[in-house]
Amino acid sequence: MDAEAERATTPASPILTGLAIAYVLxxxxxxxxxxxxxxxxxxxxxxxxxxxNWLDPDTWTHGSVPEFALNILLFVPIxxxxxxxxxxxxxxxxxxxxxxxxxxxxxxxxPDRISDPRDIVANMVGALIGILAMWVVLAYRRDRESDPDRxxxx
Numbered sequence: 001m002d003a004e005a006e007r008a009t010t011p012a013s014p015i016l017t018g019l020a021i022a023y024v025l026x027x028x029x030x031x032x033x034x035x036x037x038x039x040x041x042x043x044x045x046x047x048x049x050x051x052x053n054w055l056d057p058d059t060w061t062h063g064s065v066p067e068f069a070l071n072i073l074l075f076v077p078i079x080x081x082x083x084x085x086x087x088x089x090x091x092x093x094x095x096x097x098x099x100x101x102x103x104x105x106x107x108x109x110x111p112d113r114i115s116d117p118r119d120i121v122a123n124m125v126g127a128l129i130g131i132l133a134m135w136v137v138l139a140y141r142r143d144r145e146s147d148p149d150r151x152x153x154x
Contacts, residue, residue: 012084020081024099027074031103035112047115048104054117063118071122072129075100079130083138096127 012020044053053059075096082092100123107113 016084020085023077023081027078027099028103030074032106032110032113034110038112043108043114043116047108048101048117048120049108049115059117063116068118068122071119072126075123075126076130076133078123079127079132080134081130082127083131083134092131093128096131097124100124100127 044050044056044059046053048054078096078099079092082095086092086095097120100120103123104115104117104120107115
């Protein structure tokens, strides 16, 4: 059995599970509870549920670069969590996508939150970075386990 298959069948420790749950709950709190700052821009009607917002060039050319970067960073651990707790690679991608789409949809009626397609893209970039990082780590571990005498990078 390779390292990834073994890891997938080994239950996560209660501490790791608790940390993962706490992180996801923290992301939900950060994104759904009242914001401690005023919203910088007005939400387009329909938010992420409007095809027009996805096709509008202003959606992709306006917006805060630091906020975009923070959304990426916020979801890198979500990608790591997805790899650890979801067995299928499709679920590891669809899980974070469903989470970010749920968050953005729930933000629609909230007066101090903005549902924005850019957030879904940023969150998925972050999740994919986390998934890729975990994939590299697992590949490295699998390689090391298959040839323990192999010398690592010099």
